[in-house]
Amino acid sequence: TGKEKWPRGDEKIWKAGMRGVDTDVASITKSFVNHVQTSLARQAHNLDDLGAYQAAALSVRDNLILNWDDTQLTYTRKAPKRAYYLSLEFLMGRTLDNALLNLGLKDQYKDGVKELGFSIEDLLDKERDAALGNGGLGRLAACYLDSSASQELPVWGYGLRYKYGIFQQLISPEGNQLEAPDPWLDNQNPWELPRLDVAYEVRFYGQAERLNDGTPRASWTGGQEVLAVAYDVMIPGCYTKTTNNLRLWESKPKRGFDLNSFNAGNYEGAIESSNSAAAITSVLYPNDHTSFGKELRLKQQYFWTAASLADILRRFKNLGKSITEIPDYIAIQLNDTHPTLAIPELMRILIDDEDLDWNKAWEIVNNTFFYTNHTVLPEALEKWPVPLMEHVLPRHMQIIYDINLFFLQAVEKKFPGDRDRLSRMSLIEEGFPKQVRMAYLACIGSKKVNGVAELHSDLVRTTILKDFVEFEGISKFGNVTNGITPRRWLDQCNPELSDLISKTLKVEKSVWLKSLDKLEGLLPFAEDARFRREWAAIKQRNKERLAHYVQTTLGFTINTHAMFDVQIKRLHEYKRQTLNILGVIHRYLTLKAMTPEARQKVNHRVVFFAGKAAPAYYIAKLTIRLIVNVARIINADPDTKEYLTVYFIPDYSVSVAEVLIPASDISQHISTAGTEASGTSNMKFCLNGGLLVGTVDGANIEIAESVGESNVFFFGHLTPDVEDIRYQHMYHPIPIEEKCPALANVLNKISGGMFGDGGVYEPLLKTIRQVDYYLIADDFDSYIAALAMVDEAYLDKTEWIKKSIKTVAKMGKFSSDRAILEYAESYWNVEAISVAK
Ligand code: CBF
Secondary structure (H helix, E strand, O other): OOOOOOOOOOHHHHHHHOOOOOOOHHHHHHHHHHHHHOOOOOOHHHOOHHHHHHHHHHHHHHHHHHHHHHHHHHHHHHOOOEEEEEOOOEEEEOOHHHHHHHHOOHHHHHHHHHHOOOOHHHHHOOOOOEEEOOOHHHHHHHHHHHHHHHOOOOEEEEEEOOOEOOOEEEEOOOOOEEEEOOOOOOOOOOOEEEEEEEEEEEEEOOEEEEOOOOOOOEEEEOOEEEEEEEEEEEEEOOOOOOEEEEEEEEEEEOOOOOHHHHHOOOHHHHHHHHHHHHHOOOEOOOOOOOOOOOHHHHHHHHHHHHHHHHHHHHHHHOOOOOHHHHHHHEEEEEEOOOOOOHHHHHHHHHHHHOOOOHHHHHHHHHHHEEEEOOOOOHHHOOEEEHHHHHHHOHHHHHHHHHHHHHHHHHHHHHOOOOHHHHHHHOOEEOOOOOEEEHHHHHHHHOOEEEEOOHHHHHHHHHOOOHHHHHHHOHHHEEEOOOOEOHHHHHHHOOHHHHHHHHHHHOOOHHHHOOOHHHHHHHHHHHHOHHHHHHHHHHHHHHHHHHHHHHHHHHOOOOOOOOEEEEEEOOOOHHHOHHHHHHHHHHHHHHHHOOOHHHHOOOOOEEEEEEOOOOOOOHHHHHHHHHHHHHHHHHHOOOOOOOOEEEEEEOOOOHHHHHHHHHHOOEEEEOOOOOOOOOOOHHHHHHHOOOEEEEEOOOOHHHHHHHHOHHHEEEEOOOHHHHHHHHHHHHHOOOOHHHHOHHHHHHHHHHHOOEOEOHHHHHHHHHHHHOOOOOOHHHHHHHHHHHHHHHHHHHHOHHHHHHHHHHHHHOOHHHEHHHHHHHHHHHHHOOOOOOOOO
């Protein structure tokens, strides 16, 4: 009716007490001081920057909580269809700056903390990154949360609250990557709300017995039971009251510890079970694009999906609807195959607990889940050994066998007698041991499947899921090209450019940051000399900011008038940092061979690398070592150091990316064609006016379509050729000296010890000289040619800046707002809902 009865006490008194921090500077300083004294129990004379950051964060949090409360109340009252984004990774980075910008309070806090003797920049710098992810997939999830809230969509994220996020990367004097833990929660986390009352029991192991009572039901008993406890993280939208929720689960023992063992004096035994429960959420697996089949990882996946589903269903049940209406109220997005166990888990609940028949349960499941594939690399496609599954999740294994049986019967009906097809499509891969193919399970259990860029979605349809397209029809298999949030990746990381854009377009940030197509209005200004000067001056200051960062963290002085050339991403053979560093060596050798006069005509170039390698990925770590040692030699060479220097920035993170990206002139996205599903850092660089050097791969293709091919530097073989070339490598290999003499020369210099003991790099060089699976030799010459075109283009600074402006102007498509709205409209059928002011 809209006139609900106030639940308790005097409504007026309640309402008078409900206020956040007023947004004027005096109220902000008051709230800050109050938190210093009460929440932190400190005083002005012993408050350091870290304490001041905490006080500021707590004060901002007060406002977020009220918005969050109102948002949740609105969702509860209006009961719209909601979407849930299940992701094992959320790479959030820092929160304070983002929250201040989204709330429109940055200037007030800046002034407020200044009055109290602090600088807002120093405070922002004290926050540790929330680094609960490895790379693109986790950062995408974070962008989608930001966009969901900004577009007022009722979306919650569900993930794990790892005690240790992605490891800290250190570089030894020899250039080796060393790993240290990331105890990101040690200083307390002001952004999370422990919900100790929201807890669910999750079972592992035990026995599953079919009831054989004419129903598909079974009972699952015994084994280990642990508790999943909720921690809520507020996700503020941009210039809106909507503040969504990210719910992260922590594992805890169900009972404090084993009292029997304790009483019997077996203290170690008494805490063993509690340690094993806590271990589930203790650490993020630091692997990207590899599937290891480890029991703890399987337990993480089930723990998280089981707790999330229990929570989602509890909320649904509060609506008082029939269980068959689940798909009308709930859409669940599976971010890659990691949460696929949610499919058999929902089947288990519907059959064993809700007593639904198989077909009805399967229909509900099929209309509730959506699956995004993020890679076609074979080594990344998850498979779980059947014996492990039977041991850890016996009931789920039974259900998977049943799903497979019914599914293969349907395939047999459509393609009678096609035994090869049946074995190709089976959820169970034969072998020793047998394995469950999680991508197939995610595919058949979902209403729709999508890839993350046009080319990648085509590859999904024509390679890994080809049989499924033939069986289920093409309309189930779509594409949603990834996006990035312009709030963090322009307004926050490049505030001067953001201000210039607003001033030039004469449009408020609250508008264009949420309708990024408005950037097109910048196009005519490419012809305006004054505007170009302002544009170039901002790039220059961003370079100086990066130089300052390198100076203070590494102690190196950088020539900020050089071209800044950046490649930052996880270290992986398919991403080809190796190609880049071999290209750098080639440039160095060319410079060395020149006369001093000839050198003076060459562009000065500073090459930056940053990225982590999975701790067990030997070749990737060797690439880091090579980069560091090439940098050591080149940067010290008096003949060339003015023209070429190289830096490996350790411990890459979201916050480090925020400094590197706005400073780039060019960035490199040079994966072997067909291997990078989308890439999202390519979008971030282009949105900040850096030009793209890349292969015809992933979202590079769509970026080029948008900004114009004349504004990107493409090179390399195309996707359809890659398989043929690999075949040639295997059966008709051509010696590298013949195929690519320039590269052979570079490899020989490394082997010969130009960058330290050549023998160390032999395993890495062998991957190129022998199999060359990633086509380094095949693409080397065209890569060098593309870099020469970059040099040529950079000579004409006016044209260069025009390209930079035109690129930014045409990046509107790559906002994650566009992407999330595509999910909401074409996949989930979820609508925006506004929260009353
Ligand atoms: O879709 C987001 C990103 O996901 C990956 O990082 C992944 O983990 N599979 C891909 O490698 C990226 O191309 C993609 O942008």
